Amino acid sequence: MRFPMENLETKEVKQTGESLNFLEEIITEDLSSGKYKSIMTRFPPEPNGYLHLGHAKSICLNFGLAQKYGGATNLRFDDTNPVKEDTEYVDSIKEDIKWLGFNWVNEFYASDYFDQLYIWAEELIKKGLAYVDDQTQEEIRVGRGTVQTPGIESPYRNRSVEENLRLFREMKEGIHPDGSKVLRAKIDMASTNMMFRDPIMYRIIHAPHHRTGDKWCIYPMYDYTHGQCDSIENITHSICTLEFDVHRPLYDWFIEKLEIFPSHQYEFARLNVTYTLMSKRKLLELVRLGLVSGWDDPRMPTICGIRRRGYTPEAVRAFATKVGVTKHDQMIDLGLMEWCLRQDLNERSNRYMVVSKDPIKLTITNWKEGHTEWFNAPLNPAAPEGPSRKVPFTGHLLIDRDDFMEDAPKKFFRLRPDGEVRLKYTYIIKCNEVIKDENGKVVELLCTIDPDTHPASGQWRSVKGTIHWVAEEYASEIEVRLYDKLFTEPDMGSIPEDKDYKDFLNPESLVVVKGYAEPALESDNSGIAVQFERVGYFAKDPDSTPGHPVWNKATALKDSFKL
Numbered sequence: 001m002r003f004p005m006e007n008l009e010t011k012e013v014k015q016t017g018e019s020l021n022f023l024e025e026i027i028t029e030d031l032s033s034g035k036y037k038s039i040m041t042r043f044p045p046e047p048n049g050y051l052h053l054g055h056a057k058s059i060c061l062n063f064g065l066a067q068k069y070g071g072a073t074n075l076r077f078d079d080t081n082p083v084k085e086d087t088e089y090v091d092s093i094k095e096d097i098k099w100l101g102f103n104w105v106n107e108f109y110a111s112d113y114f115d116q117l118y119i120w121a122e123e124l125i126k127k128g129l130a131y132v133d134d135q136t137q138e139e140i141r142v143g144r145g146t147v148q149t150p151g152i153e154s155p156y157r158n159r160s161v162e163e164n165l166r167l168f169r170e171m172k173e174g175i176h177p178d179g180s181k182v183l184r185a186k187i188d189m190a191s192t193n194m195m196f197r198d199p200i201m202y203r204i205i206h207a208p209h210h211r212t213g214d215k216w217c218i219y220p221m222y223d224y225t226h227g228q229c230d231s232i233e234n235i236t237h238s239i240c241t242l243e244f245d246v247h248r249p250l251y252d253w254f255i256e257k258l259e260i261f262p263s264h265q266y267e268f269a270r271l272n273v274t275y276t277l278m279s280k281r282k283l284l285e286l287v288r289l290g291l292v293s294g295w296d297d298p299r300m301p302t303i304c305g306i307r308r309r310g311y312t313p314e315a316v317r318a319f320a321t322k323v324g325v326t327k328h329d330q331m332i333d334l335g336l337m338e339w340c341l342r343q344d345l346n347e348r349s350n351r352y353m354v355v356s357k358d359p360i361k362l363t364i365t366n367w368k369e370g371h372t373e374w375f376n377a378p379l380n381p382a383a384p385e386g387p388s389r390k391v392p393f394t395g396h397l398l399i400d401r402d403d404f405m406e407d408a409p410k411k412f413f414r415l416r417p418d419g420e421v422r423l424k425y426t427y428i429i430k431c432n433e434v435i436k437d438e439n440g441k442v443v444e445l446l447c448t449i450d451p452d453t454h455p456a457s458g459q460w461r462s463v464k465g466t467i468h469w470v471a472e473e474y475a476s477e478i479e480v481r482l483y484d485k486l487f488t489e490p491d492m493g494s495i496p497e498d499k500d501y502k503d504f505l506n507p508e509s510l511v512v513v514k515g516y517a518e519p520a521l522e523s524d525n526s527g528i529a530v531q532f533e534r535v536g537y538f539a540k541d542p543d544s545t546p547g548h549p550v551w552n553k554a555t556a557l558k559d560s561f562k563l
């Protein structure tokens with residue numbers, strides 16, 4: 001489903017009309033029926049990569065629902081696979097959630113519950129509901145059967161409780177090598193739900209864990225872990241993405257057989273965004289192959305990437321709200337995210353003039369050589385009475401090459417030979433002469449100001465065009481990084497298996513140009529992206545050094561995409 005921009009306003013009206021999404025309906029009902037006194041949610045990332053926009057949506061949903069209904073949210077690291085996980089990821093995940101503006105009441109790790117999960121596994125063995133299987137991974141896979149054909153029972157399925165207990169304890173003691181045995185739940189090898197065909201609960205992995213060290217050499221599987229962790233934490237609404245709906249019966253089965261707190265799982269559609277990949281595995285590959293500068297490359301859909309790009313937490317939260325919660329797959333236009341950012345920055349960001357794009361010199365021939373006039377300009381037009389900045393005007397200026405055209409069409413309201421334009425915050429100028437180099441390239445424009453058009457003159461005269469400019473002598477050189485979509489294909493999720501997603505990388509996703517900035521930019525301390533007037537929103541990059549400021553383009557001023 002695309003999200004046409006035209007519908008945004010109507011959608012907004014509908015949302016403020018207190019129409020509830022399906023999760024809000026469920027929670028309202030659960031609270032009013034007295035099923036729960038308060039709600040408890042959790043955000044359960046696996047610490048095997050940096051968080052991306054999809055996670056941001058899940059965070060906004062889990063924390064947002066708890067906030068709305070007076071509940072609380074746990075952060076739980078789903079760290080059951082010792083091989084892929086790292087504390088670097090744990091730290092980045094915490095930083096990103098805080099940046100988004102949310103606080104968890106408890107920080108837990110699935111590994112905190114390894115002892116309890118082990119005790120429960122023995123309990124299931126004792127109830128005759130779990131057994132140790134010696135088959136190889138391949139035998140187990142084949143034995144599961146297919147959707148059309150029932151599975152075959154393992155020859156080890158009917159081991160006695162005593163034997164199962166002894167073998168499971170031996171697995172825990174480290175007596176058996178990796179892959180030699182697993183613990184399986186004993187459910188139904190003919191079930192139409194493949195998840196019920198004796199799912200694996202534990203596998204042997206002789207690898208140290210980032211938190212439990214060498215204590216364990218058996219690790220629980222996701223399905224045996226998630227619901228029980230929810231239950232231990234009294235999670236009332238365990239919200240996950242749609243692909244887990246086939247896991248739900250198994251989630252309920254373990255909780256029922258163990259007779260523990262009945263957490264419930266609810267599924268919503270994953271977030272997909274055009275021109276964007278949202279798989280930690282592939283994002284990790286982009287980083288490892290050096291195709292981007294790191295997890296926080298401003299082209300990455302990671303939270304740290306968009307933060308560096310200039311996104312604000314307000315914009316990301318607004319985006320998550322606009323996207324909404326549905327039960328069917330969504331493809332959201334990247335333009336919607338940019339729209340949310342523009343809405344936020346338009347209100348809050350400071351304005352500066354920066355000329356880039358191969359500037360043209362503009363010489364004011366009726367200006368006293370060496371004279372500087374300082375103009376006042378508001379830092380933020382949304383607060384014209386608020387703080388202002390001082391902008392120096394001299395006889396030697398620079399303008400964007402795009403703002404001049406020799407044989408301009410009628411509708412071109414910027415500068416042309418013999419044409420007039422206002423230089424923002426200052427005078428109206430007229431272009432009298434065009435100077436070119438030997439190749440015919442325009443290198444300088446000789447202009448005159450109309451002194452009567454000084455903004456404070458009281459004799460306001462209007463012209464069709466206003467352009468931005470900087471005084472050459474006062475301008476500071478900056479590096480401007482212009483970003484575009486990382487991929488050229490709108491639906492990155494539907495790339496056929498035989499094609500490589502890396503073939504769709506946009507070769508123009510980063511273009512570096514030189515810019516010339518008015519002096520006030522250097523002392524900007526707003527902490528958020530600023531507007532380069534008439535160009536777009538830009539955020540200062542951490543690569544900046546005192547002599548070499550670097551600015552990242554967050555987004556253009558206007559919608560760059562077509563409906």
Ligand code: ATP
Pocket residue numbers: 043044045046047053054055057058078239240241269270271272278279280281
């Ligand atoms: P990936 O597929 O990118 O590796 P994941 O689902 O494996 O992501 P987890 O760390 O397991 O990543 O996810 C943490 C939570 O974020 C889960 O509840 C998951 O459902 C949710 N989540 C992950 N991707 C998305 C997405 N695209 N849209 C919405 N929620 C998501």
Ligand code: MG
Pocket residue numbers: 046
């Ligand atoms: Mg996962």
